[in-house]
Amino acid sequence: MLEIQNVSKTFNAGTVNQKTALNGLNLKLNEGDFVTVIGGNGAGKSTMLNAVAGVWPVDEGKILIDGIDVTKLSEHQRAAYIGRVFQDPMTGTAATMQIEENLALAARRGKRRGLRIGITKAERERYRELLKSLDLGLEDRLTARVGLLSGGQRQALTLLMATMNKPKLLLLDEHTAALDPKTALKVLTLSAKIVEENHLTTMMITHNMKDAIKYGNRLIMMYEGHIIYDVSGEEKKKLQVSDLLAKFQIASGGEFANDRMILS
Amino acid sequence: MELLARLANLPGALPGACAQGLIWGIMAIGVYLTYRILDVADLTVDGSFGTGGAVCVMCLLSGMNVWAALFIALLAGLATGLVTGLLHTFMGIPAILAGILTQLALYSINLKIMGKANQSINVDKYDLLISLRWVKEFALHNPIIMVIIVTAVLIGVLYWFFGTELGCGIRATGSNPAMSRAQGINTNLNVVLGLAVSNGLVALSGALLSQYQGFSDVSMGRGAIVIGLAAVIIGEAVFGRIFQNFALKLVSVSLGAIIYYIVIQLVLTLGFDANLLKLLSASVVAVFLAVPYWKGKYFAKPTAKKKEGAKNA
Numbered sequence: 191m192l193e194i195q196n197v198s199k200t201f202n203a204g205t206v207n208q209k210t211a212l213n214g215l216n217l218k219l220n221e222g223d224f225v226t227v228i229g230g231n232g233a234g235k236s237t238m239l240n241a242v243a244g245v246w247p248v249d250e251g252k253i254l255i256d257g258i259d260v261t262k263l264s265e266h267q268r269a270a271y272i273g274r275v276f277q278d279p280m281t282g283t284a285a286t287m288q289i290e291e292n293l294a295l296a297a298r299r300g301k302r303r304g305l306r307i308g309i310t311k312a313e314r315e316r317y318r319e320l321l322k323s324l325d326l327g328l329e330d331r332l333t334a335r336v337g338l339l340s341g342g343q344r345q346a347l348t349l350l351m352a353t354m355n356k357p358k359l360l361l362l363d364e365h366t367a368a369l370d371p372k373t374a375l376k377v378l379t380l381s382a383k384i385v386e387e388n389h390l391t392t393m394m395i396t397h398n399m400k401d402a403i404k405y406g407n408r409l410i411m412m413y414e415g416h417i418i419y420d421v422s423g424e425e426k427k428k429l430q431v432s433d434l435l436a437k438f439q440i441a442s443g444g445e446f447a448n449d450r451m452i453l454s
Numbered sequence: 455m456e457l458l459a460r461l462a463n464l465p466g467a468l469p470g471a472c473a474q475g476l477i478w479g480i481m482a483i484g485v486y487l488t489y490r491i492l493d494v495a496d497l498t499v500d501g502s503f504g505t506g507g508a509v510c511v512m513c514l515l516s517g518m519n520v521w522a523a524l525f526i527a528l529l530a531g532l533a534t535g536l537v538t539g540l541l542h543t544f545m546g547i548p549a550i551l552a553g554i555l556t557q558l559a560l561y562s563i564n565l566k567i568m569g570k571a572n573q574s575i576n577v578d579k580y581d582l583l584i585s586l587r588w589v590k591e592f593a594l595h596n597p598i599i600m601v602i603i604v605t606a607v608l609i610g611v612l613y614w615f616f617g618t619e620l621g622c623g624i625r626a627t628g629s630n631p632a633m634s635r636a637q638g639i640n641t642n643l644n645v646v647l648g649l650a651v652s653n654g655l656v657a658l659s660g661a662l663l664s665q666y667q668g669f670s671d672v673s674m675g676r677g678a679i680v681i682g683l684a685a686v687i688i689g690e691a692v693f694g695r696i697f698q699n700f701a702l703k704l705v706s707v708s709l710g711a712i713i714y715y716i717v718i719q720l721v722l723t724l725g726f727d728a729n730l731l732k733l734l735s736a737s738v739v740a741v742f743l744a745v746p747y748w749k750g751k752y753f754a755k756p757t758a759k760k761k762e763g764a765k766n767a
Contacts, residue, residue, distance in 0.1 A: 243636070264640075265635045265636070266634075266635045266638050266639055266640050266641065267638075269635065269636055269637060269638035269639075270638055272636075274636045276632075276636075280630075281630070281632050281633060282633055282636070283630070283633060284625075284626045284629035284630045284633055284634070285629060285630065286625075286629045287622075287625060287626060287629055291622060291625075291626075294622065295622060295623070295626050295634075295637050295639070296637050298619055298637075298638070299637045299638040300638050301638075303619040303620050303622075303623050303639070304618070304619055304620060305615075305618045305619070305620060306618060306619055307617060307618060307619075308617050308618055308619050308621065308622035309622075351637070
């Protein structure tokens with residue numbers, strides 16, 4: 191469903207702040223894969239998702255979604271295939287617009303926007319039903335401005351917007367990190383439910399190793415801009431947090447030892 | 455006593471102030487679209503206002519029908535917005551600077567359109583839509599009535615347009631560009647489109663003013679952005695609470711422009727030095743722009759502290 195072929199990306203090339211965020215990254219997702227992505231700060235997790243979403247062009251490599259080469263497509267063009275939920279609850283929705291308007295915008299993702307009316311009566315009914323499934327009481331507040339909602343409500347709404355068109359690929363970029371634990375669990379459970387029901391190919395970044403093990407059928411660990419550990423199926427189910435920590439130690443520990451040697 | 459005598463002149467000057475306010479109100483609606491909806495401060499308007507006036511007067515002088523002249527002025531305005539939009543999106547120039555560049559270039563272009571610094575058009579010789587000569591007549595061609603009709607039609611069209619898929623996309627672009635792109639909206643295209651529509655309105659307003667005053671001048675748009683912002687801010691301050699609907703918000707901008715011109719007329723009647731008018735306008739706008747910031751910075755905290763105190767207690 192998604193193929194990342196030898197993708198590299200360096201920020202601020204040629205300056206003192208040069209940072210190679212992706213380094214010959216290769217990844218192939220099968221249809222229906224629900225992949226959790228873990229890794230330390232600066233490992234390239236978000237950069238990978240942004241590269242797939244087309245936030246900026248990559249330096250090298252190719253990205254294919256469902257066999258279509260999207261490497262040269264701009265962010266809004268790729269949106270036809272991709273649903274996204276961001277870490278910051280403010281990013282995923284238009285605060286000054288109504289709940290139903292936000293949903294209507296998302297419903298037209300990947301379609302031509304012309305001079306037809308922006309939201310029809312039939313849509314409103316559909317949105318009411320969809321919002322009911324969130325169980326947050328939003329179905330009675332269709333015309334409320336999104337800026338009035340709480341962070342958790344906004345993330346749930348963004349999730350709905352990202353998935354209502356059944357995208358070929360769903361990208362969740364630490365979408366529960368900014369929420370309180372209770373709300374985070376609710377949004378996470380909802381995400382898993384939506385992914386399962388719609389059989390969506392999904393990549394979810396998380397900092398929580400337990401969540402990374404609990405959700406999805408596959409887990410990848412990133413380090414220095416590429417994937418150092420890729421596990422799926424039965425093997426993933428048997429994983430323990432301690433296993434992941436050990437893997438992490440091996441990856442970063444080597445580096446740490448080298449640093450020490452240089453210092454001494 | 456002298457003051458009272460001066461004030462007695464005010465009623466006679468009011469119709470003129472209303473007409474001017476209504477005409478500038480159309481420009482202010484253009485400013486509202488960029489400043490409030492697209493979240494871009496577009497300085498092109500100082501130039502495109504004059505472009506509208508220049509194009510309209512030259513078209514009329516060449517014997518064109520008044521509606522056709524207005525339409526061509528509108529198209530010229532669209533083109534100026536297109537230029538600013540491309541400078542901003544295609545060439546990556548910050549929006550404010552892009553507007554200033556277009557505005558400066560338009561000064562030369564407006565001179566070239568008219569061939570000299572100003573061109574007059576005589577209402578007796580040409581069939582104009584509005585003229586200040588008719589401002590106290592009770593007839594359809596009274597500028598107040600005519601511009602109210604034009605404004606109502608424009609607001610109707612804008613209300614429809616910003617309710618369409620395309621219009622919703624433009625609103626989303628102004629509200630949250632990152633989200634818009636993630637939802638497949640071409641934000642660059644929408645910014646260009648929004649700037650074009652806005653400057654089309656501004657040019658139309660300039661075209662109406664040139665007919666109203668009987669001439670077009672190369673510097674007639676100077677400070678237009680400030681007048682537009684003043685109208686937007688006054689409209690929001692006075693009607694913000696009661697007018698929530700988009701169409702009513704546009705109405706409040708138009709009303710804001712009328713209030714602005716009535717206040718200007720009032721201070722002029724009271725003997726204020728006309729040379730200081732722009733200083734006064736700029737100061738008023740600066741203060742009004744600062745008020746929301748001050749409110750947030752200096753006046754919001756006490757209530758928040760109170761709440762905290764209540765919690766702790």
